[in-house]
Amino acid sequence: MRWSATLIPTLKENPAEAEIVSHRLMLRAGLMRRLMSGAYTYLPLGFRSLNKALQIVREEMNRAGANEILMPAVQPVELWERSGRLAELGETMMHLHDRQERHFVLGPTHEEVVTDLAAHELKSYKQLPINLYQIQTKFRDEIRPRFGVLRTREFIMKDAYSFDADAAGLDKSYQAMFNAYCTIMERCGLKYIVVEAESGAMGGDVSAEFMVPCSAGEDLLAVCPECDYAANLERARPGPLPEAEQGDKPLTEKATPAMKTIDQVSGFLKMKPKKLVKTIIYKAGGQPVAALVRGDHDINETKLARVLGAEVEPADPETIEKVTGAPVGFAGPVGLDIKIIADQGVLSVCNFVTGANKADTHYVNVNLGRDFQPTEVADIRFAVEGDACANCGATLDLKHGIEIGHVFKLGTKYSSKLGATFLDEHGKEQPMIMGCYGIGVNRIVAAAIEMSWDDKGIIWPMGIAPYQVEVIPLNMDMPEITEIADKLYSELTDAGIEVLMDDRDESPGIKFNDADLIGLPIRVVVGKKAMEQGCVEIKQRTDAKPRLIKPEELTAEVRKIVEFELKRAEA
Numbered sequence: 416m417r418w419s420a421t422l423i424p425t426l427k428e429n430p431a432e433a434e435i436v437s438h439r440l441m442l443r444a445g446l447m448r449r450l451m452s453g454a455y456t457y458l459p460l461g462f463r464s465l466n467k468a469l470q471i472v473r474e475e476m477n478r479a480g481a482n483e484i485l486m487p488a489v490q491p492v493e494l495w496e497r498s499g500r501l502a503e504l505g506e507t508m509m510h511l512h513d514r515q516e517r518h519f520v521l522g523p524t525h526e527e528v529v530t531d532l533a534a535h536e537l538k539s540y541k542q543l544p545i546n547l548y549q550i551q552t553k554f555r556d557e558i559r560p561r562f563g564v565l566r567t568r569e570f571i572m573k574d575a576y577s578f579d580a581d582a583a584g585l586d587k588s589y590q591a592m593f594n595a596y597c598t599i600m601e602r603c604g605l606k607y608i609v610v611e612a613e614s615g616a617m618g619g620d621v622s623a624e625f626m627v628p629c630s631a632g633e634d635l636l637a638v639c640p641e642c643d644y645a646a647n648l649e650r651a652r653p654g655p656l657p658e659a660e661q662g663d664k665p666l667t668e669k670a671t672p673a674m675k676t677i678d679q680v681s682g683f684l685k686m687k688p689k690k691l692v693k694t695i696i697y698k699a700g701g702q703p704v705a706a707l708v709r710g711d712h713d714i715n716e717t718k719l720a721r722v723l724g725a726e727v728e729p730a731d732p733e734t735i736e737k738v739t740g741a742p743v744g745f746a747g748p749v750g751l752d753i754k755i756i757a758d759q760g761v762l763s764v765c766n767f768v769t770g771a772n773k774a775d776t777h778y779v780n781v782n783l784g785r786d787f788q789p790t791e792v793a794d795i796r797f798a799v800e801g802d803a804c805a806n807c808g809a810t811l812d813l814k815h816g817i818e819i820g821h822v823f824k825l826g827t828k829y830s831s832k833l834g835a836t837f838l839d840e841h842g843k844e845q846p847m848i849m850g851c852y853g854i855g856v857n858r859i860v861a862a863a864i865e866m867s868w869d870d871k872g873i874i875w876p877m878g879i880a881p882y883q884v885e886v887i888p889l890n891m892d893m894p895e896i897t898e899i900a901d902k903l904y905s906e907l908t909d910a911g912i913e914v915l916m917d918d919r920d921e922s923p924g925i926k927f928n929d930a931d932l933i934g935l936p937i938r939v940v941v942g943k944k945a946m947e948q949g950c951v952e953i954k955q956r957t958d959a960k961p962r963l964i965k966p967e968e969l970t971a972e973v974r975k976i977v978e979f980e981l982k983r984a985e986a
């Protein structure tokens with residue numbers, strides 16, 4: 416491709432709308448332009464990179480034995496009513512009505528549609544296992560789209576769904592997808608970690624996320640530097656805190672007028688937040704429950720729900736007042752006559768402060784065991800900086816990450832609700848056992864840029880670079896230069912190398928700056944000075960200096976570098 420014949424609108428200045436590196440560089444390098452909040456047009460360079468990521472995803476899915484299909488983006492709302500997820504996904508779903516007032520949604524995901532397909536087309540164990548996947552645009556009504564293509568209202572997703580006859584089959588299908596995902600991440604040049612994750616609205620109980628650690632990521636991860644433990648913070652299990660000796664100071668009431676928050680109380684009593692214990696009243700299965708965590712910790716409601724075996728929601732003020740006999744803000748475990756779940760971290764403090772179930776009053780010198788007895792002690796909090804790894808005791812690193820892929824063992828959540836059953840070998844009807852596996856393809860491109868850039872621009876990994884080589888003829892007014900450049904361009908192209916030639920009549924400074932900005936892996940410069948020695952210059956994006964090479968040796972050298980880089984990514 417010749418620069419003069421394509422559209423690469425590079426920008427000298429940083430666009431004000433861009434908050435993070437990948438967003439800034441994708442705009443500056445002319446990869447995309449914004450149409451409106453959360454919607455971008457991919458320009459030729461950006462689309463080439465996106466397509467390369469898509470191609471890698473497709474090749475590895477096919478290699479793993481999955482079958483590509485294409486399902487509609489517009490889905491009947493009835494399917495979502497049947498699966499029970501309409502409320503669960505709530506306002507993130509985009510709804511529309513047609514001229515006959517029929518109600519549809521724009522698919523945020525396709526479990527319902529594919530399970531309905533399976534219910535109609537898969538009848539016998541002989542048709543299982545099977546894995547169906549698609550590459551489709553998904554829609555989510557994000558409250559606040561941001562970070563360029565990391566969080567948008569529409570995005571391209573590869574979603575695969577496996578159907579098995581039994582749990583052992585699901586294990587195999589899941590592992591095949593897991594392995595394919597590792598290869599995809601590697602071929603796209605992404606440095607990634609796999610973390611334990613919560614299944615959330617998808618359901619099921621085993622799931623893992625493929626994450627690219629970087630500061631722009633919206634997910635928080637707890638990663639052990641010593642063993643292989645890594646988990647999304649939503650899921651991470653902190654190691655137990657050392658238990659405190661019992662304190663012996665007498666339980667005392669303190670007046671704390673209008674002091675309701677941890678900060679207010681700890682400031683007023685001049686005690687660190689970790690010496691306070693929060694008591695939060697929830698409703699679980701219609702019953703009030705008290706959850707206790709240290710003042711410097713936060714309750715993880717997903718963990719609490721798992722301990723209680725029921726959905727939880729914070730209790731309304733009325734319930735809190737009824738249960739504690741005090742206004743909201745003064746709840747405490749002493750004398751409380753409901754189920755009490757204490758976080759393990761509460762055992763690490765003694766002589767602590769809690770609400771006294773009395774207006775404007777707290778207790779000091781509360782001790783677990785002496786002053787109250789929890790129904791259960793469990794891990795119900797989020798891990799924090801400084802927490803130990805539950806496996807090996809090393810201090811966990813907390814870091815941000817971009818979620819690229821997520822694999823789930825769904826089990827029978829959808830098949831049982833949507834009637835996807837099959838006849839087993841004995842002629843008995845069984846629900847199919849499902850897995851689902853997603854990759855956010857747009858995020859691959861953004862994550863690759865977040866991972867690899869310098870102050871001049873993008874540093875593309877070879878696997879998803881828009882082109883592999885940029886040829887830059889300087890001195891466009893010298894026919895001997897443009898002739899050689901044209902010849903090299905043809906030779907490289909004929910050899911199957913992807914070449915962009917900057918044939919613009921611009922100054923060397925502008926061409927070099929743009930070359931660094933768009934960041935193609937190999938740069939070849941045809942200029943007067945090197946030509947006097949019968950050579951052209953070749954430089955990889957990360958090399959400090961170019962080296963000279965004879966034009967007749969160039970194609971072989973470029974091919975060698977391309978092949979080496981592609982292999983290195985996969986190794």
Ligand SMILES: [Zn+2]
Binds near residue numbers: 639
């Ligand atoms: Zn560890």
